[in-house]
Amino acid sequence: MSKIFIPTDRIGLESIQKSISNTSKVLNELLKRGVRIKWHLNGLCFEKTSIWPEGHYYQCGFSTENNEEIIELLRSYGMIWETVEAVRDTKMEITASRIALYNGRGAGADFSAPLIEVLEQGGFSFTQLDDHEIREGKLSHFDIFLVPGSPDAGECYYAGLGKAGYEKIREFLSGSGQYFGICGGAYLPLTSYDTQNPYWLDIVEATDTEGLDYWRTGSGFVRCRIEDNQNPIFSSVALGGSSSLNLVYWEGPSITIKGEGVRSLARFESLLASGSGPIKPYWDLMDNKMAEEAVKKYYNPLSSETFNSLLLNRTAFAEAEHCGNRILLFSPHPEMGNIGYATRKDSLNFMLIFNGLNYLSCR
Template identity: 25%
Template sequence: MKSFPRPFCCLAVILVFLGSIAARAENATPVRVALYEDAGAAGKGVPYTKAILTQAGCTVTVFKAEDLSHGVLENKDVVVFTGGSGSKEGNSIGDAGREVVKKFVREGGGYLGICAGAYLACSKFTWSLGLLDAQTVSQKWRRGRGDVEMELTPEGQRLTALPAEKKTVRYDNGPIIKPAGRTDLTPYEPLALFRTEMAENGTPAGVMVNSPAIVKGQFGKGRVIISSPHPEQTPGLEIIVEQAVHWLAGGEKP
């Protein structure tokens, strides 16, 4: 039998290995995302998020509140609620729609909430989903709009593959949260912390700095990530949305 020099054999093994990776990537099933666009969803959140996820290879289905009762979350991996008004989103989907979303996550689906969608995932609002042991620190929510600084935690760095240094991010009245004291839910884990704050319109000062900007948690068999600020509208931080959806769909941390 003809033998080959060792370097040639090593190169052949490497080429076969790389070929198998490429084949798996080509045949990989795209993450299937349901993106809410109805009452309460406002601004640039929906189009920006859709563009980011589509470019990342996800299959994105935009849905209305009434679609929840018609099986829109069937065969989906992640549901996304973006910015606008959390109360309007919650009231728009109603009691029945909220139960559909909760069942979806409880049975293994992923939930990404940005700004209003983050409020929606919290506890102790009559219209919210209660996916996280989290509540707002104050009923005064109109903290302002503009740029603030946040810093990723070690877990946030691992999940997003971004470095640790402080990052400027778009903020628009997102929730400032603290534990809600629910014993039926596991504690959330911060992925990023605010390092500066906005405190306009009589909102309490001093509560935003060092509070969670982005957190992850578990609800039943499903995974939850909420972001108070807007990485989808911040150049250079769009990867946070992409990596969050990958993790929510069951992907391993980088």
């Protein structure tokens, strides 16, 4: 029986699809309808397709059953899709997951708001949990715990959650829960080797050697070099043997890996711009107010000297495993979008959020 294939190739700094967010919306709508979706990575060659009868190569995409109801949904969103006789099998099948978004004292409003916006644009259903609800054990009703950036490197989480809340998170991750932390949220699962820092969960074999001194870096635009371009989080983003990412960075962890249970996925490569000295951005940041804030208004600009001393070649994106569950740690801010080459809406960097959640939803 023929299949529908939805390509998600990267074309320059854009997607082959007209809208990155609409692609995610369609996938989430199909999952809500109980439709099975397979995720295909790392290149596919088709001998014949409905658009390319002579055959075609696609970088990546999703496949599902072929029926009129699905086709009508794809048409309504202006999607590009193919009808193919067969698709190479894959173990990557996305399932509908219950996402808990942390919204307690440790969640910085400036960082939560853009993340919520991206989730809504991508059609993800999620429930916000505060500190009290986590302490009550409600996290156990979810599959993924998504933790946005925070005002510091961890003490604000503890101020809201306390020992009981931390223990509930550990129980969640020791059971069947997956974790996704961005910036401050990437600090939380780290291991502290300092008795004066009881504010991390001590779950993953990685640390930040500067401990709680989050302001020692600052904010700016950074380039990260992808190390594992076949990891699902970089699908539709990485292309070829060498790929990089340009992102907003805002005092996130400089991750040092200490054990085999953690893999570095991308490293800090260079500082592109900040509000410091001669490296202020000279280009139009268009509608991205958060990017503008990071390099023009924030009191703590990231300098070249500080970048080279504390971030250069350190891990910026990492994946860890705990009790068979995945933990994703992103130090920069993909949810803040691009750094000026196009409007923020439908930024290619949003794919890192969508891919991360899809990856954690694969069973």
